[in-house]
Amino acid sequence: xxxxxxxxxxxxxxxxxxxxxxxxxxxxxxxxxxxxxxxxxxxxxxxxxxxxxxxxxxxxxxxxxxxxxxxxxxxxxxxxxxxxxxxxxxxxxxxxxxxxxxxxxxxxxxxxxxxxxxxxxxxxxxxxxxxxxxxxxxxxxxxxxxxxxxxxxxxxxxxxxxxxxxxxxxxxxxxxxxxxxxxxxxxxxxxxxxxxxxxxxxxxxxxxxxxxxxxxxxxxxxxxxxxxxxxxxxxxxxxxxxxxxxxxxxxxxxxxxxxxxxxxxxxxxxxxxxxxxxxxxxxxxxxxxxxxxxxxxxxxxxxxxxxxxxxxxxxxxxxxxxxxxxxxxxxxxxxxxxxx
Amino acid sequence: xxxxxxxxxxxxxxxxxxxxxxxxxxxxxxxxxxxxxxxxxxxxxxxxxxxxxxxxxxxxxxxxxxxxxxxxxxxxxxxxxxxxxxxxxxxxxxxxxxxxxxxxxxxxxxxxxxxxxxxxxxxxxxxxxxxxxxxxxxxxxxxxxxxxxxxxxxxxxxxxxxxxxxxxxxxxxxxxxxxxxxxxxxxxxxxxxxxxxxxxxxxxxxxxxxxxxxxxxxxxxxxxxxxxxxxxxxxxxxxxxxxxxxxxxxxxxxxxxxxxxxxxxxxxxxxxxxxxxxxxxxxxxxxxxxxxxxxxxxxxxxxxxxxxxxxxxxxxxxxxxxxxxxxxxxxxxxxxxxxx
DNA sequence: TTGTACGCGTTATCAT
DNA sequence: ATGATAACGCGTACAA
Numbered sequence: 001x002x003x004x005x006x007x008x009x010x011x012x013x014x015x016x017x018x019x020x021x022x023x024x025x026x027x028x029x030x031x032x033x034x035x036x037x038x039x040x041x042x043x044x045x046x047x048x049x050x051x052x053x054x055x056x057x058x059x060x061x062x063x064x065x066x067x068x069x070x071x072x073x074x075x076x077x078x079x080x081x082x083x084x085x086x087x088x089x090x091x092x093x094x095x096x097x098x099x100x101x102x103x104x105x106x107x108x109x110x111x112x113x114x115x116x117x118x119x120x121x122x123x124x125x126x127x128x129x130x131x132x133x134x135x136x137x138x139x140x141x142x143x144x145x146x147x148x149x150x151x152x153x154x155x156x157x158x159x160x161x162x163x164x165x166x167x168x169x170x171x172x173x174x175x176x177x178x179x180x181x182x183x184x185x186x187x188x189x190x191x192x193x194x195x196x197x198x199x200x201x202x203x204x205x206x207x208x209x210x211x212x213x214x215x216x217x218x219x220x221x222x223x224x225x226x227x228x229x230x231x232x233x234x235x236x237x238x239x240x241x242x243x244x245x246x247x248x249x250x251x252x253x254x255x256x257x258x259x260x261x262x263x264x265x266x267x268x269x270x271x272x273x274x275x276x277x278x279x280x281x282x283x284x285x286x287x288x289x290x291x292x293x294x295x296x297x298x299x300x301x302x303x304x305x306x307x308x309x310x311x312x313x314x315x316x317x318x319x320x321x322x323x324x325x326x327x328x329x330x331x332x333x334x335x336x337x338x339x340x
Numbered sequence: 341x342x343x344x345x346x347x348x349x350x351x352x353x354x355x356x357x358x359x360x361x362x363x364x365x366x367x368x369x370x371x372x373x374x375x376x377x378x379x380x381x382x383x384x385x386x387x388x389x390x391x392x393x394x395x396x397x398x399x400x401x402x403x404x405x406x407x408x409x410x411x412x413x414x415x416x417x418x419x420x421x422x423x424x425x426x427x428x429x430x431x432x433x434x435x436x437x438x439x440x441x442x443x444x445x446x447x448x449x450x451x452x453x454x455x456x457x458x459x460x461x462x463x464x465x466x467x468x469x470x471x472x473x474x475x476x477x478x479x480x481x482x483x484x485x486x487x488x489x490x491x492x493x494x495x496x497x498x499x500x501x502x503x504x505x506x507x508x509x510x511x512x513x514x515x516x517x518x519x520x521x522x523x524x525x526x527x528x529x530x531x532x533x534x535x536x537x538x539x540x541x542x543x544x545x546x547x548x549x550x551x552x553x554x555x556x557x558x559x560x561x562x563x564x565x566x567x568x569x570x571x572x573x574x575x576x577x578x579x580x581x582x583x584x585x586x587x588x589x590x591x592x593x594x595x596x597x598x599x600x601x602x603x604x605x606x607x608x609x610x611x612x613x614x615x616x617x618x619x620x621x622x623x624x625x626x627x628x629x630x631x632x633x634x635x636x637x638x639x640x641x642x643x644x645x646x647x648x649x650x651x652x653x654x655x656x657x658x659x660x661x662x663x664x665x666x667x668x669x670x671x672x673x674x675x676x677x678x679x680x
Numbered sequence: 681t682t683g684t685a686c687g688c689g690t691t692a693t694c695a696t
Numbered sequence: 697a698t699g700a701t702a703a704c705g706c707g708t709a710c711a712a
Binding site: 683 | 697698699701703704706707709710711712
């Protein structure tokens with residue numbers, strides 16, 4: 001039967017129209033809403049079910065000139081993506097907000113040179129109407145592509161020297177670090193050190209700055225132990241370094257809760273009790289903070305909100321509302337527990 | 341100047357052709373490869389740069405009938421997405437493989453009823469040529485949509501009663517659990533308990549089955565403490581239950597490393613030394629395993645490979661190769677460390 | 681209320 | 697080697 005339509009081909013509006021005995025225009029109207037008579041509607045809906053019609057979005061996007069999707073791009077090295085709980089929470093927060101506005105969030109991971117190029121193409125190809133970029137650094141090639149493309153975007157994080165005109169949402173790392181260090185000092189600690197990670201990133205460097213501001217002239221550079229990763233085991237190593245540089249240390253600000261948890265191990269090994277002998281505070285308010293004994297005093301990061309606000313900023317640009325390009329810093333309450 | 345083309349409109353092949361003084365066909369040929377004279381090529385490349393042309397992928401997809409993208413859908417509740425390091429590794433593994441084949445991986449999160457519906461539409465709309473589904477359960481609505489759609493798919497995990505004809509890749513949870521329990525028994529432990537999580541899922545239930553098989557007639561149901569989540573704090577609670585039910589317990593199989601790490605805390609609180617008084621083994625070989633003191637003996641999960649193989653199975657279907665629908669179980673070596 | 685016809689931006693076929 | 701021209705599947709303005 002050479003004339004039969006091969007069943008491998010997907011049904012189109014044309015097929016539905018034929019099956020229902022109406023024109024394609026009418027079919028389109030029942031799908032997208034419009035004036036259509038009850039009997040026509042019934043016939044068309046039956047036809048749709050019968051032929052198994054599902055709209056082709058590529059074609060729809062082409063004519064509508066939008067995709068109803070927003071990209072979510074994480075520009076982080078491998079490790080961080082796997083270990084950082086904040087990223088997951090930011091994602092979920094953004095997804096919830098976009099979902100409410102009936103946008104599809106598509107998460108793109110860039111993990112290699114090749115990814116960078118392909119994701120750039122994807123972003124510029126009309127697959128998405130807007131994009132949320134997490135942890136961009138100025139030299140990221142994606143940034144240039146985006147700037148040239150003039151697609152609504154928002155950054156999460158607070159990259160310095162970033163393309164002005166593109167809004168961002170982040171936290172005040174300097175202020176938060178200063179605040180919790182001051183709080184630690186207020187407990188009577190006098191010899192305070194810091195375990196700092198990722199100081200080549202804005203967020204990492206800013207936390208050191210805040211620490212230094214709090215200490216003022218009491219700040220001693222050698223009491224900052226720099227480690228590469230926000231990771232439990234580096235926390236242990238960092239604490240050992242601090243202990244070696246000043247055996248009488250009585251306070252520690254760790255750049256993340258994971259770091260603080262690791263530091264606790266080194267402290268225990270050294271026979272020091274927390275918070276009796278040394279007080280320690282972390283950063284993030286992640287699940288680590290409740291996993292340690294005692295629980296960690298730390299800075300709460302509103303990760304979910306960060307994502308939601310970023311999504312909101314993209315959505316507003318999509319609506320044509322003008323957003324102030326400055327950006328917004330979300331509050332980071334200090335939560336005080338038993339570790340200091 | 342009412343006749344000037346508004347700069348807000350994106351440049352098209354048409355614009356490039358006009359600027360270069362050639363036809364659209366020739367422009368298309370320099371983009372996609374084909375015979376074109378050097379001088380024409382030069383003129384066109386200059387024109388592309390000048391007008392800032394970037395191809396519209398929606399249009400290209402429409403005519404080519406493919407998107408060169410593969411979806412990656414995680415059907416997991418909230419918590420797991422944030423805490424489970426396996427998922428991140430699976431993602432990265434799949435992305436690497438897809439990237440090599442020049443496919444864009446798009447990660448879709450389904451976190452609500454609304455997401456389910458929207459993601460289904462997205463998948464059926466021609467945005468992706470294939471899809472990898474992580475942790476599907478039979479009743480997931482997405483599964484039905486996929487089956488009806490006949491789009492190349494692969495499952496990661498080992499859902500029972502799944503749509504036959506759709507390949508999967510997973511691990512042998514029963515066998516792995518049996519193996520490591522036997523290994524634990526071989527160290528001379530006689531009173532062995534298990535902390536089991538998520539027993540409503542195949543993977544969770546299978547680990548209990550393996551545990552039971554290893555113990556044989558020595559198996560006592562009350563020595564399996566069931567907890568809801570694969571989580572540190574539930575490990576602690578589960579261990580306390582076990583300790584209460586049998587104070588002389590000398591061996592523990594925890595359903596995950598996180599659980600085992602939490603159990604360690606309860607053991608320490610009870611004044612029991614590991615591995616002297618009780619031996620404990622975990623599952624996953626996640627970063628938890630090296631974070632505890634002593635390090636955990638555990639079952640290695642080849643998460644990255646899982647993702648890579650899943651991607652490979654989708655790619656093969658895309659190429660038209662036939663894959664045996666059965667599925668593949670990846671090996672899970674036992675890694676023996678200090679905890680038992 | 682419904683049908684007709686054009687356009688969205690590309691690629692691909694077929695002449696030239 | 698290059699230029700017309702016909703799809704791809706859909707939405708919609710306009711006519712009926």
